[in-house]
Amino acid sequence: MGLYERYLAFRIRRHDGDPPDHVALVITERDLLERGAYETLTDFFEWATEYASRITVYVSVLDEAAVPALQRELETIDAPRPVAVRGPGDRARADAPIRIGIGLGGKHEFTSAVRTLAERVDAGELAPDEIDDDSVEDHLIFPSEPDLVIKTGAERLSDFMIWQSVYSELYFTDVNWRNFRKRDFLRAVREYCNRSRRFGR
Numbered sequence: 001m002g003l004y005e006r007y008l009a010f011r012i013r014r015h016d017g018d019p020p021d022h023v024a025l026v027i028t029e030r031d032l033l034e035r036g037a038y039e040t041l042t043d044f045f046e047w048a049t050e051y052a053s054r055i056t057v058y059v060s061v062l063d064e065a066a067v068p069a070l071q072r073e074l075e076t077i078d079a080p081r082p083v084a085v086r087g088p089g090d091r092a093r094a095d096a097p098i099r100i101g102i103g104l105g106g107k108h109e110f111t112s113a114v115r116t117l118a119e120r121v122d123a124g125e126l127a128p129d130e131i132d133d134d135s136v137e138d139h140l141i142f143p144s145e146p147d148l149v150i151k152t153g154a155e156r157l158s159d160f161m162i163w164q165s166v167y168s169e170l171y172f173t174d175v176n177w178r179n180f181r182k183r184d185f186l187r188a189v190r191e192y193c194n195r196s197r198r199f200g201r
Contacts (some may be wrong), residue, residue, distance in 0.1 A: 008186035012051075017193035022054040024146035024168070026160045029061040029070060031177035032150070038077060040180055045079045045098060047185045055081075056142055057100045058160055064088065064124065069100050074100050086141045088112065101141040106162030114140035135176070148192045152177045169195055 004157060012019060023184055025044060041057070048055045059074070061067060067087045075085045077100075084096035087139040088103050103109050116139050120126040126135075137143035149161065149168045153176050162170075173180075 002183070005182050005186060008183060008190055012186065012190055012193060015190070015193040017195075019051040019189050020147035020169075020192050021052055022056070022144065022146045023048045023052040023189075024056040024058060024149045024161065024165070026058045026060070026149060026151045027177050028057060028153075029066060030060065032073075034069070034176075034178040037177060038073075040177065042078050043182070043184065044180070045081070047182050049097075051079050051189055052147075053097065054144070054146075054162075055098045056146055057098075057143075058103055059100065060160055061102060063105075065102060071102055074102070088141070090141070099142045103141060105159035105161075107159050109140060110136075110162055137181055140164065148188065150188050189199045 024050075032041075045055060046058075059070065061070065067089075069083055071087050075189050077083065077085070079098050081097040082099060083098045084094040085100045085108065086094060086102070095126070113136050117126065117131055117135060121128055121131075143164065145166070146161075146168045148171060149165050150171050150173070151160075154171055154172070154174055168191050171191055173184055175181075175184050
């Protein structure tokens with residue numbers, strides 16, 4: 001760890017605010033095509049596990065046909081804790097300290113959940129008044145809400161984790177994924193510690 005990284009880590013340790021327990025990262029399929037992208041992802045897991053007990057990576061893809069190959073590649077990634085990888089067609093729930101979701105966007109994920117619930121109502125398996133937040137979350141790739149969501153590449157909101165990140169703290173960096181370093185991650189954690197969470201209030 002370089003001098004600046006040690007300084008940032010020291011500031012986080014001395015901060016009155018707690019670091020995030022659940023960190024989410026949003027990247028794109030294009031980011032993973034860059035040279036060294038998977039090595040950076042492995043490094044990110046190492047950095048994040050120093051602070052968080054749960055890590056979620058959301059990989060947004062444009063072409064659903066690319067999902068199987070990407071899923072197989074991500075299932076072999078080296079990580080310090082067990083990893084669960086899920087794509088948009090996976091129905092089985094899975095949990096692990098590190099979760100990687102491959103999706104076609106938050107709108108697609110939410111629409112798929114609503115469509116499945118509507119089909120269950122049509123089949124007589126579910127009454128309309130039985131549909132609640134938990135029902136929707138049961139049909140999301142990974143339903144739990146991150147404390148901190150890191151978005152690389154630009155300060156703009158993407159179509160990602162629409163349901164899950166409604167009360168998360170969002171951190172945008174103009175650093176592209178291929179150039180993302182530990183100091184960039186530590187800056188995000190420090191910024192999170194500096195914020196006062198309002199949870200929509």
